[in-house]
Amino acid sequence: MPTKIEKDEYTGKETTGHEWDGIKELDTPLPRWWVNVWLVCIAFAAVYALLYPSIPLGSTYWKGILGWSSSQAVAKSVAEMNARHAALMKRIGELPIMQVAADPKLKEVALEAGRIAFAENCQPCHGQAGVGRVGYPPLDTNFWLWGGTLPDIQRIIMYGIRSGDSKAHESQMPAFGHDGILKPAQVTTVAHYVATLFGIEKPGPTTAAGYKLFEDNCAACHGPKGQGNQTGGAPPLASRVHLYGDTLAAIEYQINTPRGGVMPAWHTRLDAGTINSLAIYVHALGGGE
Amino acid sequence: MRLPISQSFIERNAIVLLIATLITVAIGGLVEVVPLFTIQTTVVKVPGIRPYSPLELLGRQIYLREGCYLCHSQQIRNLRDEVARYGHPSIAAESMYDHPFQWGSKRIGPDLARVGGKYSNAWMYQHLKAPRSVVPESIMPDFAFLAKHQLHTKELIAAMKTNIDLGVPYTKADLQSAMADLQAQAFANADHAGLLSRYPNAMIVDAKGGEVTQLDALVAYLQILGRMVNFANPAVERALQAQGGK
Numbered sequence: 001m002p003t004k005i006e007k008d009e010y011t012g013k014e015t016t017g018h019e020w021d022g023i024k025e026l027d028t029p030l031p032r033w034w035v036n037v038w039l040v041c042i043a044f045a046a047v048y049a050l051l052y053p054s055i056p057l058g059s060t061y062w063k064g065i066l067g068w069s070s071s072q073a074v075a076k077s078v079a080e081m082n083a084r085h086a087a088l089m090k091r092i093g094e095l096p097i098m099q100v101a102a103d104p105k106l107k108e109v110a111l112e113a114g115r116i117a118f119a120e121n122c123q124p125c126h127g128q129a130g131v132g133r134v135g136y137p138p139l140d141t142n143f144w145l146w147g148g149t150l151p152d153i154q155r156i157i158m159y160g161i162r163s164g165d166s167k168a169h170e171s172q173m174p175a176f177g178h179d180g181i182l183k184p185a186q187v188t189t190v191a192h193y194v195a196t197l198f199g200i201e202k203p204g205p206t207t208a209a210g211y212k213l214f215e216d217n218c219a220a221c222h223g224p225k226g227q228g229n230q231t232g233g234a235p236p237l238a239s240r241v242h243l244y245g246d247t248l249a250a251i252e253y254q255i256n257t258p259r260g261g262v263m264p265a266w267h268t269r270l271d272a273g274t275i276n277s278l279a280i281y282v283h284a285l286g287g288g289e
Numbered sequence: 290m291r292l293p294i295s296q297s298f299i300e301r302n303a304i305v306l307l308i309a310t311l312i313t314v315a316i317g318g319l320v321e322v323v324p325l326f327t328i329q330t331t332v333v334k335v336p337g338i339r340p341y342s343p344l345e346l347l348g349r350q351i352y353l354r355e356g357c358y359l360c361h362s363q364q365i366r367n368l369r370d371e372v373a374r375y376g377h378p379s380i381a382a383e384s385m386y387d388h389p390f391q392w393g394s395k396r397i398g399p400d401l402a403r404v405g406g407k408y409s410n411a412w413m414y415q416h417l418k419a420p421r422s423v424v425p426e427s428i429m430p431d432f433a434f435l436a437k438h439q440l441h442t443k444e445l446i447a448a449m450k451t452n453i454d455l456g457v458p459y460t461k462a463d464l465q466s467a468m469a470d471l472q473a474q475a476f477a478n479a480d481h482a483g484l485l486s487r488y489p490n491a492m493i494v495d496a497k498g499g500e501v502t503q504l505d506a507l508v509a510y511l512q513i514l515g516r517m518v519n520f521a522n523p524a525v526e527r528a529l530q531a532q533g534g535k
Contacts, residue, residue, distance in 0.1 A: 056324035071529075074367035074378055081369055120374055124424055125412050133423060135411060262409035268521070269376065269407070 085273075089113065093272030097150045101280055114281025117274050121266070122282075130285045134245055135261055140286040143241035147230045148289040154279040160265035161233070168265060171233035176217060177256030190214055191251040197226045197238040200246060335382040335528050337518040340457045341510070342488035343445055343471040344501070348510030350448065351435065351503050352391070360429070362393035363402045363514065376403045377520045380529065388455045398429060403515030410495050413508045435504035442471060442501070463487060474509055475501040490516050 005017040008026055016027045049055065053069065055062040063069070082089070088109045092100050100106045118130070125136040132138030137145055146156055146169050159167040176182040182190065193210025195201040215224065221234035228236030235243055243261070244254050266275060282288070299305050341349060352358070363384070365375045372378060379402050384390040408416070412423065418436060420427040445467055449459050463470075466483060473484040475496040484491055492512035496505045518525055 056327070058327050070367035071378060074369060074372060077369040078372050081373070121407070124408060124416070127423075128425075135415070136423075259411075261411055264406055264409060268519075 085113075089271075089273035089277075092276050093274075095276075097154050097276050097279060100276055101150055101283070107280060110277040110280040111284060113274060113277035114279075117270065117278050118281055121270070122278070125263075130282060132241075135243065135259070137243055137261075138241060138287075139282050141241060142287040142289065143236070143239060144230060144287065144289065145228075145235050145243070146233050148283070148287055150279055150283050150288070152230075153282050153288070154276060156263060157270075157275050157278050157282075158265065158267040161263040162260055163262060163265040165265035165267075169233055172260060173221070173234075173254075173258035175257055177252075182213070182217065182255070186213055187252055187255045190218065191248055191255055194218075194226065194237050194251050195248050198240060198242070198246065200248070332381045332385050333528050333531065335380060335518055336522060336524045337489075338382045338385060339488060339517060340386045340452065340459055340463075341513070342474055342484065342491045343449070343467045344474040344494070344506050344509040345488075345491065345513050346448055346452070346510075347440055347442070347445060347471070348503075348506035348508070349387075349391075350444075351507045352510055355432065355435075355507075357401075358391050358393040360395060360397035361399070361401045362396050363390075363400065364392040365400060365402050371400070375400050376515070380518070383515070383518060386452070386457045388452060388457070398427075401511065401514055405492065405512045405514040405516040410492070410508060410512065413511060414495070414504065417504060417507065432504070432507075435507060436502050438503045440501045440503050440506050442468065445471065471501065475505050492516075 005014050005027075006024075007013070008015055008024070011026060014027050016025045018025050049062075050064070051066045051068075052064040053061055054064065088106060092106055092110050092113070095103075095106070100110060119128075122130070122139075125133070126139050127133055127136070130139030132140075137143065142148060144152070146152060146161065155167075156169065159165045159169070161169045162171075174181060177184065177187045189206050189210045190213040191210075192201060192204070192206055193214050196203050196207055196210075214226075218226075218237075221229055221232055222237050223229055223234070226237035228234050228239070240246070242250065244250050244259060266278075270278070294305070299309055340346075364379045365371050365377065367378045379392075383402070384392065414436075416423050418433040419431055420429040446464060449457075449464055449467060453459050466487070470484045470487065473479040473481050474488075474491055474493055477493055477495055479493075481491075481493060490513065492509060494505045494509045494512070496502065520526075
């Protein structure tokens, strides 16, 4: 390949000296501004690499002259956020919950903080505004499985229900039908009786027999009138709210193979201020005792 | 500038050109690859991190197969808003037994790095089968079919062995008890002592009717996400500080 650099007669510029089958290549330099931008970029990258964490070095890395690290940056940023809220949120977390609720200023903050935390953490199960769903109790009525006072709600949020936490509420209804404690016909009879308790059926010929079965098997936990027992988490049956549905089929299902929902423990996930705020928010949804 | 070999010489000798190209490309490749050789020493060991239990591992395969990572990330970035919503930023050790990691890059749904334990098993089952029955505004597809398909357990040992090849420390005992551990985690009334000694914090799921479905495995996997490390543990804090992080 000839490497003779010659002047191109049309443009007056030099060729590179390369020639392919008579075609020659002009040696037009890159625009000066472009080269300058490129050089600045290289210089910027070098300075940036020196200032910030950049190059891996075996088991460590170049940490940068500024000593910046993303985990420290976020820790600082979270600390700033907490500091901004600290005065109030810390007090909300530290004070006994009744005192927080009694202080109008703290309560206002707690309601707002609770609303935000509820949307992220509670709404997926309990629904928007805590209306509840089949299997997930409503929080906006005075239907409470384990009690509806502020300390009750606070405790449930902290430790949960059947969550595996040592302080969680525990209860287990016997599987009367499945385990053969009641015969299928008896399950139906007692289910019909329970249905009369909240008015989806009128008392009929089997009601007396149903009441007898109810007294023997159910009243110990659910109370003689089906009013429920919050200490043991036995839901009221003479109630318009039914966790697993208010049809006869749902009652029979629950007597045969009872379900018990799990509420997670939140004290490992949320700080005390947020938990107290949530309790106050839930209490204020409409059913707080 | 005079090079020892002239450009015209290289251009006219295909083999020389090939070798020179190879060397040039190799330099670029090595700069990217070599630092990864030391990755084992760069990831701080954090107390609590363990390999996935057999059921979780197969659940993870379902997660990959269904492309969950296309809409869900598994990395809480070092940003204040993410910490406020999802919890402690993700640390490298939390994905050290993930092959491949599931950090993801898209959040059509929420981040799942710490979703484990956030909801009950019952919610997980219901939500995966019919997302809109619990979250009306959700646009997640229904995965009810997973509950109708038996989990393919015959790939379990092969999957664990592949993980061993990739550096996951499953022991011989883990392999021997793999099927028993899988069954134990799937059924609430099984004996869980062995499972929980090998895989602490494993969430027992609720397989119905004696058969383990793909949905059971997926729930087991989702329920361990973010639950291996207890950030309230001072030893975790010390390990992270030793690394020069937070």
